[in-house]
Amino acid sequence: MKKREKWIGFAPAVMTAGMVLATMVVVPSARSAPAAPAPAAGDASGVVAVRAARIIDGRGGAPIRDGVVVVRGDRIESVGAAATIAVPAGAPVVDLGGATLLPGLIDLHTHLAGEVGVHWEEQLIKETPGKHALWGARNARDTLLAGFTTCRDMGPTWPYVDIDLRDAIDRGAIPGPRLMVAGNYVSATGGAGDARQFSIYVDVPLVQNLADGVDAVRRAVRTNFKHGADFVKILATGAVLSKGVPPGAQQYSDDELRVAVEEADRWGRQVAAHAHGAPGIKAAIRAGVRTVDHGSLIDEEAISMLKARRGKAWYVPTLYVGKAILDDGAALGIPASEIERERALMETKFVCFRRALAAGLDIPFSTDAGVFPHGRNAREFAVRVSLGEKPMQAILAATRVAAETIGWQERVGTIETGRFADLVAVAGDPLADITELERVRFVMKGGEVVRDDLTRR
Numbered sequence: 001m002k003k004r005e006k007w008i009g010f011a012p013a014v015m016t017a018g019m020v021l022a023t024m025v026v027v028p029s030a031r032s033a034p035a036a037p038a039p040a041a042g043d044a045s046g047v048v049a050v051r052a053a054r055i056i057d058g059r060g061g062a063p064i065r066d067g068v069v070v071v072r073g074d075r076i077e078s079v080g081a082a083a084t085i086a087v088p089a090g091a092p093v094v095d096l097g098g099a100t101l102l103p104g105l106i107d108l109h110t111h112l113a114g115e116v117g118v119h120w121e122e123q124l125i126k127e128t129p130g131k132h133a134l135w136g137a138r139n140a141r142d143t144l145l146a147g148f149t150t151c152r153d154m155g156p157t158w159p160y161v162d163i164d165l166r167d168a169i170d171r172g173a174i175p176g177p178r179l180m181v182a183g184n185y186v187s188a189t190g191g192a193g194d195a196r197q198f199s200i201y202v203d204v205p206l207v208q209n210l211a212d213g214v215d216a217v218r219r220a221v222r223t224n225f226k227h228g229a230d231f232v233k234i235l236a237t238g239a240v241l242s243k244g245v246p247p248g249a250q251q252y253s254d255d256e257l258r259v260a261v262e263e264a265d266r267w268g269r270q271v272a273a274h275a276h277g278a279p280g281i282k283a284a285i286r287a288g289v290r291t292v293d294h295g296s297l298i299d300e301e302a303i304s305m306l307k308a309r310r311g312k313a314w315y316v317p318t319l320y321v322g323k324a325i326l327d328d329g330a331a332l333g334i335p336a337s338e339i340e341r342e343r344a345l346m347e348t349k350f351v352c353f354r355r356a357l358a359a360g361l362d363i364p365f366s367t368d369a370g371v372f373p374h375g376r377n378a379r380e381f382a383v384r385v386s387l388g389e390k391p392m393q394a395i396l397a398a399t400r401v402a403a404e405t406i407g408w409q410e411r412v413g414t415i416e417t418g419r420f421a422d423l424v425a426v427a428g429d430p431l432a433d434i435t436e437l438e439r440v441r442f443v444m445k446g447g448e449v450v451r452d453d454l455t456r457r
């Protein structure tokens with residue numbers, strides 16, 4: 001369990017003198033333009049330095065030994081070895097001692113809204129969007145405190161709750177990661193995201209996410225953007241947690257996928273395709289989607305297609321979730337039939353990950369948190385490393401590579417001048433023990449310290 005009493009963010013009144021940036025309450029989002037005006041040069045107000053034995057800056061080089069990051073307002077001003085960086089006179093220094101400092105972590109596949117452990121069919125019949133928003137706030141806080149300062153949220157059961165969650169975080173009403181949100185995922189009738197998998201006499205009229213045929217898909221994309229979605233999630237194949245078409249089967253036609261991308265392009269936005277089976281994966285890549293999520297049964301041909309689209313399309317696997325479903329599925333409210341769907345996929349999914357790794361793809365970090373409890377996102381690292389990924393590569397997956405995947409590399413993902421001051425620290429060396437990332441001890445988001453178990457005891 002997390003130490004809840006360590007929670008200090010967004011409560012400036014309880015921060016003691018000398019604590020950093022106590023006046024900064026509203027944390028600007030990566031989506032919106034920066035922030036408070038920087039103080040005049042030489043004025044140390046709003047400036048803080050963070051020092052640590054090791055800095056992994058997310059750019060892929062060797063860690064900086066005895067490093068320091070100077071933060072001004074919500075941005076990183078400079079970073080380097082302490083001997084080479086001038087800390088403005090009077091600026092407080094947060095000395096993290098023997099810790100390792102890294103960029104804030106990024107998870108490209110979460111479902112933050114709602115209570116974990118309640119199956120989505122139960123949610124639709126017995127729960128309200130209000131409950132989903134409240135639990136979403138708690139889940140967002142747990143995710144942030146675990147070191148994930150940016151998430152792409154892949155859609156709530158109750159449409160658009162994620163948009164309100166994003167906005168409440170951006171405006172500083174509640175703590176949470178910077179969010180890129182899907183709004184209302186787009187599904188074919190009888191497909192993975194069909195919310196009407198009940199008796200034909202039971203309807204959920206408030207969930208309008210079915211789109212069949214190119215015109216309906218185009219309308220669904222436009223409706224999402226009209227209501228504030230940042231990107232479109234489309235279900236290209238069946239899913240594990242569904243009774244619809246099997247995970248391996250393609251659900252949307254090539255034409256339907258293509259029109260989703262074409263319409264999103266017009267809005268300057270991206271399409272993420274949920275896809276398990278190889279034909280659906282390849283149809284999604286051909287259509288021009290930004291990410292293929294899960295990608296469980298990705299084959300050599302699909303990997304070659306992604307290599308040809310390097311920098312434009314990414315395979316975004318979710319691996320730990322399979323273990324969570326098999327180990328804890330019943331406790332997580334997952335029906336036996338859906339646990340069996342996962343059992344049939346999991347080993348192949350691991351083989352496919354190794355194949356993509358061997359092919360040299362950049363593979364961003366994602367988890368499907370929400371199927372399992374939020375805040376456990378970092379368990380994905382150990383699975384990836386156990387399958388052959390180098391620890392540094394796994395860290396880059398959750399920092400620079402993830403930021404590039406969603407086009408946010410100028411805002412987050414590395415410790416570099418001008419990026420948001422999103423920093424996390426662990427007590428030990430994650431290159432020696434990747435599970436250190438499951439024990440994040442310090443979190444700063446946009447220059448504000450939201451967790452510090454290292455210097456405040």
Ligand SMILES: [Zn+2]
Nearest residue numbers: 109111154368
């Ligand atoms: Zn998902």
